[in-house]
Each structure stands twice: as structure tokens, then as C-alpha cells.
Amino acid sequence: MTTYKKSGVDIKLADKFTEFLEKKSKAIGGFAGLLSIPETRGEYSMVASTDGVGTKLKLAFLLDRHDTIGIDLVAMCVNDLLCCGARPMIFLDYYATGRLDLARSKKVIEGILEGCRQGESVLLGGETAEMPGFYQPGEYDLAGFSVGIVKNSETLDGRRVRAGDVLIGLPSTGFHSNGFSLIRKVLGDKKLLEKYAARLLTPTKIYVKDVNKLRAALKKQKQDVLALAHITGAGIPGNLPRVLPKHLGAVVTRDAWQVPAIMRELQKLGNIPEADMWDSFNMGIGMIAVVRPAAVKTALKTLKGSVVIGEVVKGKNEVTLR
Structure with missing residues (x-):
């Protein structure tokens, strides 16, 4: 019998950590965070979410297929924004690898751009970190950051x-x-x-x-x-x-x-x-x-x-x- 916990992931422990974070900051909670924009006289809020694609990356490494993993990255972020009623607007990415492979990196970014197209967002910037000795050859990690806006009267x-x-x-x-x-x-x-x-x-x-x-x-x-x-x-x-x-x-x-x-x-x-x-x-x-x-x-x-x-x-x- 195989379970998620036996595979190395403890959901209940992760829930406890989330509870700890929510106690430290009352702004944390829900699928995304909201911050009222004073300049709009309380009519609108900014909404932000961050996520990654987890160990699905291991399959991309296995097949040497990197053109769709960026879509996953955008999806995990913008779908969370939707749960607050927000309209996604901008996206930022963090791409870290031991050694930059230009052809592979271009494919990753092309996937992110396609995700932004589907998610009606603009890729506004990001960070590419080259960290020798930190990752196995041919491997990398991704994180995404999505920001949107919602009219407070239409918040979900x-x-x-x-x-x-x-x-x-x-x-x-x-x-x-x-x-x-x-x-x-x-x-x-x-x-x-x-x-x-x-x-x-x-x-x-x-x-x-x-x-x-x-x-x-x-x-x-x-x-x-x-x-x-x-x-x-x-x-x-x-x-x-x-x-x-x-x-x-x-x-x-x-x-x-x-x-x-x-x-x-x-x-x-x-x-x-x-x-x-x-x-x-x-x-x-x-x-x-x-x-x-x-x-x-x-x-x-x-x-x-x-x-x-x-x-x-x-x-x-x-x-x-x-």
C-alpha cells in the first residue's frame, strides 16, 4: 500500500505550518492575499499569490521536455487569484539552475509566456539565478508570483x-x-x-x-x-x-x-x-x-x-x- 505520507509528503504537518503562518500575519489565509489600495478609497484591493510546480519538474527532466512546465507555473498562481474574485494582471518568475542551458531556458520561458497568454497576464519580470553546485546537472527550480486586482464589492x-x-x-x-x-x-x-x-x-x-x-x-x-x-x-x-x-x-x-x-x-x-x-x-x-x-x-x-x-x-x- 502506497500513501502520500510514505512518499515523503505530510499534508497534516504542512497544515500545521500554515496555521502557524496565519497566526503570525492576519493578512495570510485563503487562496491568495488581499491588500486594500488606499488611493482607491477602499474600492479596490491588490491580490497576490505565489506557487511552484513541485516534483512534476522531475518528469520534465526525465523526458527532457521543458516547453509546458511554465504553463503549470502560471496556472498554479492565477487559478488561486480567481478564488478571491480577482483579475490577474502581472506575473513574475524565479528560475534557478546550477548552470544556464540557453536552449532549455528558452523553452521554459516560452511555456511561461503561453501560460500568461492563457491567464491574461503580462510577464513583467523575474529573476534568473545561476547557482553552480546547488542543483544536479540538467535540473532547475521554478517559482511564480501573480498579482491582480479586485473590486472589493466583487470579492469572493x-x-x-x-x-x-x-x-x-x-x-x-x-x-x-x-x-x-x-x-x-x-x-x-x-x-x-x-x-x-x-x-x-x-x-x-x-x-x-x-x-x-x-x-x-x-x-x-x-x-x-x-x-x-x-x-x-x-x-x-x-x-x-x-x-x-x-x-x-x-x-x-x-x-x-x-x-x-x-x-x-x-x-x-x-x-x-x-x-x-x-x-x-x-x-x-x-x-x-x-x-x-x-x-x-x-x-x-x-x-x-x-x-x-x-x-x-x-x-x-x-x-x-x-
């Missing part, structure tokens, strides 16, 4: 969510950029890794255009998205409660959509418990929008492939999978 903070609201699932493109330490643990054999690597490198879906389209369509009906949850590490059970009021939970119907076949293949190969699958991967849903029942028809019509996956209920701030 979950306060308007109530029992009976509906969960709309937006499909993922695969594993996105989470759970790769567990994936690599299961596919430890190099030949097995090579067999699956190309499919595993499918870029993370960027939801900027989808969310903009959805909110525009709903506003025409005098409705709006009430909350958005980006399904990353810790899966649906770990991310959906973050956007719900403390007195509300959610019921998610597992057979409302088809879990990607590659996820079930991996589960079988590694004998991964079902609970660990849901706590580690997005299971085919990369973003969840919470809407009123009256907005469901418009939401499903607007976003191809979206599906009703559950509802908000009174009770403990947790997800029940049924």
Missing part, C-alpha cells in the same frame, strides 16, 4: 454561501501540478515512469477565461459565483471547505463525473487507498464554483464539460463524499 470570500447552494465542477486536464511525489513513488521504475511521463506532463488547466465567461453570463441573469475553490494538494476534501463559512459543509457525489482513467491506473499500480486518492489528487475536478440553484442551468450551458457534483449543507466545515 464565501460569506454569501448558504445551505442549498450548488457545487459546479470544472474538469481538470489530469493531475495538474499536485501529488507528483506520490506518483513518482508508485512509478519508481524508470521504464514505468517513461511509459506514463508524457501523459503526466499534460499542463495544468488555466481557468481564467472560463471563470470570466461564467461570471459574465451569470451577471446577465442578476446572479454571480458565490465562491471558487482551486482543487490542488489535499484534493476536494482539503480545498473546498476553505471557501465555505465555518458553519457549512458540503456533500460531493463521487459518481457525478468520470475520474480520469490514468488516476485509477495509478491507484491500482500503487495499491493506493481510496481515501488517499481523494486527499492527494483533484480526481478530475480542477475548480469548483458555488452558485445558487437558479444559476445552475446558465452555468452548465456556459461552461462545456462542467457538471453538478454536490451541494452545500449545514453542519461541520468538511466534505462528505457519497
Whole structure:
């Protein structure tokens, strides 16, 4: 039996560290941080988020394929901004390597630029750090920083969510950029890794255009998205409660959509418990929008492939999978 903790990642310990950070700074919390802009008389806030792509980079190194990993980097940042209702505007990157390989570096940046195009952001700058002896030959690390803006009256903070609201699932493109330490643990054999690597490198879906389209369509009906949850590490059970009021939970119907076949293949190969699958991967849903029942028809019509996956209920701030 293979679990995320056995692969070297302790989600519960990471949650404790996050709790520590939130106590140190009240501005920390949620999918992104907001800072009111005084010059706008409190009408707008800046929103910022930072992230990386984790050990998915190891697969890029294995295949020597570096043209899409930058899309993942942008996606992990801008998708978090969306959860606050923000419009992404600028992006910065940090690219560190032991020795600069110009051809490879150009491919990485091309991926970042494509991610910025999809995420409606401008690559405003960044840092390239050449650090001899710090990284293995041919390896590098990436971090991204996204900044946007939101009208305070349109901020998504979950306060308007109530029992009976509906969960709309937006499909993922695969594993996105989470759970790769567990994936690599299961596919430890190099030949097995090579067999699956190309499919595993499918870029993370960027939801900027989808969310903009959805909110525009709903506003025409005098409705709006009430909350958005980006399904990353810790899966649906770990991310959906973050956007719900403390007195509300959610019921998610597992057979409302088809879990990607590659996820079930991996589960079988590694004998991964079902609970660990849901706590580690997005299971085919990369973003969840919470809407009123009256907005469901418009939401499903607007976003191809979206599906009703559950509802908000009174009770403990947790997800029940049924």
C-alpha cells in the first residue's frame, strides 16, 4: 500500500505550518492575499499569490521536455487569484539552475509566456539565478508570483454561501501540478515512469477565461459565483471547505463525473487507498464554483464539460463524499 505520507509528503504537518503562518500575519489565509489600495478609497484591493510546480519538474527532466512546465507555473498562481474574485494582471518568475542551458531556458520561458497568454497576464519580470553546485546537472527550480486586482464589492470570500447552494465542477486536464511525489513513488521504475511521463506532463488547466465567461453570463441573469475553490494538494476534501463559512459543509457525489482513467491506473499500480486518492489528487475536478440553484442551468450551458457534483449543507466545515 502506497500513501502520500510514505512518499515523503505530510499534508497534516504542512497544515500545521500554515496555521502557524496565519497566526503570525492576519493578512495570510485563503487562496491568495488581499491588500486594500488606499488611493482607491477602499474600492479596490491588490491580490497576490505565489506557487511552484513541485516534483512534476522531475518528469520534465526525465523526458527532457521543458516547453509546458511554465504553463503549470502560471496556472498554479492565477487559478488561486480567481478564488478571491480577482483579475490577474502581472506575473513574475524565479528560475534557478546550477548552470544556464540557453536552449532549455528558452523553452521554459516560452511555456511561461503561453501560460500568461492563457491567464491574461503580462510577464513583467523575474529573476534568473545561476547557482553552480546547488542543483544536479540538467535540473532547475521554478517559482511564480501573480498579482491582480479586485473590486472589493466583487470579492469572493464565501460569506454569501448558504445551505442549498450548488457545487459546479470544472474538469481538470489530469493531475495538474499536485501529488507528483506520490506518483513518482508508485512509478519508481524508470521504464514505468517513461511509459506514463508524457501523459503526466499534460499542463495544468488555466481557468481564467472560463471563470470570466461564467461570471459574465451569470451577471446577465442578476446572479454571480458565490465562491471558487482551486482543487490542488489535499484534493476536494482539503480545498473546498476553505471557501465555505465555518458553519457549512458540503456533500460531493463521487459518481457525478468520470475520474480520469490514468488516476485509477495509478491507484491500482500503487495499491493506493481510496481515501488517499481523494486527499492527494483533484480526481478530475480542477475548480469548483458555488452558485445558487437558479444559476445552475446558465452555468452548465456556459461552461462545456462542467457538471453538478454536490451541494452545500449545514453542519461541520468538511466534505462528505457519497
